[in-house]
Amino acid sequence: MPLLLLKDLPRYECLLESAKEFPDLDPSAAEAYLHLLRAGDDAFGISQRNLDAHGISQGRFCVLMLLWRSVHLAATELAGAKPCGDGPRTPAELAEGANVTRATMTGLIDTLERDGFVKREPDPVDRRMLSVRLTAKAERFLHDFLPGHFRTTARIMTTLSESERKTLVRLLTKISTQAAEMVGGPAPVAAEPCLNAL
Amino acid sequence: MPLLLLKDLPRYECLLESAKEFPDLDPSAAEAYLHLLRAGDDAFGISQRNLDAHGISQGRFCVLMLLWRSVHLAATELAGAKPCGDGPRTPAELAEGANVTRATMTGLIDTLERDGFVKREPDPVDRRMLSVRLTAKAERFLHDFLPGHFRTTARIMTTLSESERKTLVRLLTKISTQAAEMVGGPAPVAAEPCLNAL
DNA sequence: GGCAGACAGTTAGGTGGCTAACGATGATTG
DNA sequence: CAATCATCGTTAGCCACCTAACTGTCTGCC
Numbered sequence: 388m389p390l391l392l393l394k395d396l397p398r399y400e401c402l403l404e405s406a407k408e409f410p411d412l413d414p415s416a417a418e419a420y421l422h423l424l425r426a427g428d429d430a431f432g433i434s435q436r437n438l439d440a441h442g443i444s445q446g447r448f449c450v451l452m453l454l455w456r457s458v459h460l461a462a463t464e465l466a467g468a469k470p471c472g473d474g475p476r477t478p479a480e481l482a483e484g485a486n487v488t489r490a491t492m493t494g495l496i497d498t499l500e501r502d503g504f505v506k507r508e509p510d511p512v513d514r515r516m517l518s519v520r521l522t523a524k525a526e527r528f529l530h531d532f533l534p535g536h537f538r539t540t541a542r543i544m545t546t547l548s549e550s551e552r553k554t555l556v557r558l559l560t561k562i563s564t565q566a567a568e569m570v571g572g573p574a575p576v577a578a579e580p581c582l583n584a585l
Numbered sequence: 586m587p588l589l590l591l592k593d594l595p596r597y598e599c600l601l602e603s604a605k606e607f608p609d610l611d612p613s614a615a616e617a618y619l620h621l622l623r624a625g626d627d628a629f630g631i632s633q634r635n636l637d638a639h640g641i642s643q644g645r646f647c648v649l650m651l652l653w654r655s656v657h658l659a660a661t662e663l664a665g666a667k668p669c670g671d672g673p674r675t676p677a678e679l680a681e682g683a684n685v686t687r688a689t690m691t692g693l694i695d696t697l698e699r700d701g702f703v704k705r706e707p708d709p710v711d712r713r714m715l716s717v718r719l720t721a722k723a724e725r726f727l728h729d730f731l732p733g734h735f736r737t738t739a740r741i742m743t744t745l746s747e748s749e750r751k752t753l754v755r756l757l758t759k760i761s762t763q764a765a766e767m768v769g770g771p772a773p774v775a776a777e778p779c780l781n782a783l
Numbered sequence: 784g785g786c787a788g789a790c791a792g793t794t795a796g797g798t799g800g801c802t803a804a805c806g807a808t809g810a811t812t813g
Numbered sequence: 814c815a816a817t818c819a820t821c822g823t824t825a826g827c828c829a830c831c832t833a834a835c836t837g838t839c840t841g842c843c
Contacts, residue, residue: 393647394684405657411735416742419750420628426757427625429764430618436768446799449591459603478822486592491800493823498798515808515821537609542767544614546759552617558753559624561744566627569740570634644829677791689830691793696828713791713838 396421423562430543437539441532446495449485451504454521455529476518477510504528594619621760628741635737639730644683644693649702651682652719653727674716675708702726 402414438448457476482492496519499505504525510516600612636646655674680690694717697703702723708714
């Protein structure tokens with residue numbers, strides 16, 4: 388769990404108390420904010436435990452999923468499905484998809500290659516570029532790992548009904564949109580890629 | 586943003602598609618899970634930007650808030666308010682409050698001390714222990730920084746009405762409770778501490 | 784008294800984030 | 814054609830997280 392967070396959230400009355408000293412503190416907003424980070428971290432931690440048990444980190448898993456999507460897409464596209472976007476192949480595309488810098492992706496690919504999950508191959512056309520491919524070992528790993536991973540994430544949400552899930556997604560989307568607005572760029576709305584599910 | 590995450594979330598139809606291949610994949614659960622991590626990361630990133638602009642990291646800020654709470658509590662307790670819990674003082678207590686290991690806390694206190702925000706003092710009674718205190722510089726920093734921080738977190742939530750915030754907190758609490766159950770321990774219910782608002 | 788065990792803080796070594804700067808290659812354009 | 818600019822991947826160095834092992838100190842029980 389890379390996210391350093393407070394263990395216990397403050398009681399609502401304490402927020403109210405603090406708001407007297409800090410007029411800028413909006414108690415209900417702060418409460419929602421803290422619970423969002425807390426719950427996100429909790430859910431993240433659960434899936435992290437799963438990954439740890441299989442000796443793979445979140446970052447590495449993310450790269451594997453992005454690459455696996457490429458393979459998967461190629462297959463479904465043959466079946467005539469509308470393409471969900473090209474699968475990433477190069478380190479730069481992977482960095483973009485995983486939302487990290489290219490330097491970080493270099494490090495991730497280093498360790499994945501060291502552990503035999505991935506291979507770097509030179510691009511025949513543009514000699515600046517590389518192509519990153521999954522090894523058979525990685526495909527076996529994903530095939531074994533994913534079902535349990537999906538069960539775990541499903542279990543985190545078992546306490547919510549279908550309509551509660553819809554409501555949650557609606558509220559969270561509002562927050563993400565607002566956040567995107569705050570960083571400057573005009574809302575990177577939705578998604579074109581397919582199963583980059585983690 | 587220490588949390589490595591996918592940039593774009595998969596479309597719902599793509600989740601449905603993938604569910605055909607993986608019966609364990611519950612599309613609405615996966616959707617909720619992904620949006621939760623996405624929104625949590627977005628909100629976290631916004632406040633991170635704020636901290637970066639002031640040259641302080643999330644981890645360091647967390648420690649400052651825990652220590653500042655001690656001071657704050659001492660003050661309000663004089664005023665007869667019911668105590669919201671003892672403020673953490675020792676590295677071990679701080680590690681517990683910030684949800685990191687003692688080793689990590691050593692590193693955080695190292696850099697905070699180096700930058701003059703904090704001082705280590707020997708405990709007069711138990712020579713194993715230290716007491717960590719805020720310096721005047723840190724108090725000045727927090728006094729200047731917090732109002733803007735509170736405005737930022739409030740702004741993230743401006744898109745939600747009061748009742749939406751209540752709903753969100755309710756759903757997120759359910760998730761946190763479920764997550765706590767899954768890690769083993771019986772739900773670390775709520776919070777005693779006061780303003781460890783981040 | 785003395786020794787085993789518990790506990791506080793640190794150290795060492797690994798991972799995964801970041802920025803900044805680099806060399807190599809490709810694209811643009813005067 | 815050559816200079817410039819953009820882009821790709823990497824490197825170097827920082828920070829913050831982890832686990833495991835260590836040192837020093839207290840506690841408790843023969």
